Amino acid sequence: xxxxxxGAPGAGKGTQAKKISDKFAIxxxxxxxxxxxxxxxxxxxxxxxxxxxxxxxxxxxxxxCDLVVDRISEDDCKNGFILDGFPRTIPQAECxxxxxxxxxxxxxxxxxVDVPDENIxxxxxxxxxxxxxxxxxxxxxxxxKKPGICDRCGEPVVLRDDDQPETVKKRLDVYHAQTxxxxxxxxxxGILKTVDGTQPMETVFEEIVKMLEA
Ligand code: AP5
Ligand code: ZN
Numbered sequence: 001x002x003x004x005x006x007g008a009p010g011a012g013k014g015t016q017a018k019k020i021s022d023k024f025a026i027x028x029x030x031x032x033x034x035x036x037x038x039x040x041x042x043x044x045x046x047x048x049x050x051x052x053x054x055x056x057x058x059x060x061x062x063x064x065c066d067l068v069v070d071r072i073s074e075d076d077c078k079n080g081f082i083l084d085g086f087p088r089t090i091p092q093a094e095c096x097x098x099x100x101x102x103x104x105x106x107x108x109x110x111x112x113v114d115v116p117d118e119n120i121x122x123x124x125x126x127x128x129x130x131x132x133x134x135x136x137x138x139x140x141x142x143x144x145k146k147p148g149i150c151d152r153c154g155e156p157v158v159l160r161d162d163d164q165p166e167t168v169k170k171r172l173d174v175y176h177a178q179t180x181x182x183x184x185x186x187x188x189x190g191i192l193k194t195v196d197g198t199q200p201m202e203t204v205f206e207e208i209v210k211m212l213e214a
Contacts, residue, residue, distance in 0.1 A: 001080040006182055007113035009171040010124040011197045014136050017084035019205050027076050030084040033134045040131055053162050056170030058088055065095040088179045110186035111208055113197035117172055124168045128157035
């Protein structure tokens with residue numbers, strides 16, 4: 001099964017993608033996590049990506065497309081994968097469609113996690129992320145068992161650099177201008193499913209599983 005997660009920043013794409021990846025045993029590919037890992041390791045890609053991410057802007061398509069096309073060509077993606085945070089622009093979607101066409105394959109589902117802008121800012125200011133393993137928490141909705149410590153790996157959890165309120169507003173503007181058109185793109189391909197992302201995390205997950213198993 002090949003799945004794309006669509007939705008505004010903070011809609012809960014990452015939270016759901018991890019659960020879907022576990023349930024269906026397919027790799028979770030998050031371009032945001034890949035960039036953050038590169039920043040942590042101070043690679044050339046990380047240095048370039050950070051200048052855009054810290055401003056709430058998208059990393060240029062030419063730094064992003066090949067990375068994902070290479071990643072989905074790896075062995076562990078043979079039975080499917082879930083893309084989280086990619087594609088994010090129409091050119092990225094076209095690049096993905098072309099790469100799959102060349103292998104006589106196509107995406108199966110694009111799941112749009114729908115959350116209005118009003119809810120996004122409070123979610124992001126409460127989010128805490130583990131930069132070591134990628135796990136995500138929320139100080140109120142999804143707290144860590146021990147304060148400030150990742151349940152999965154025991155490392156500290158932090159507010160992401162791009163979760164400052166001004167940067168979140170910029171990311172929302174960028175989402176509306178550049179990413180939202182993908183809803184129609186995948187609607188036209190007939191693979192779009194929309195879930196109400198304002199519901200509790202478990203309810204959102206159950207609804208997605210029902211859509212995928214229908
Ligand atoms: P990325 O890491 O992809 O960030 P994003 O899309 O902005 O998404 P987020 O990770 O912020 O949110 P999410 O939807 O995954 O929500 P989460 O599950 O964490 O990208 C970061 C940056 O990298 C971009 O700005 C860009 O610069 C660059 N980048 C990445 N990919 C790129 C690409 N393809 N092209 C160009 N640039 C790219 O949930 C949010 C919070 O809400 C958490 O605290 C969570 O615990 C909580 N929560 C989740 N679900 C619920 C619920 N149902 N109820 C209550 N709280 C919930
Ligand atoms: Zn961790």
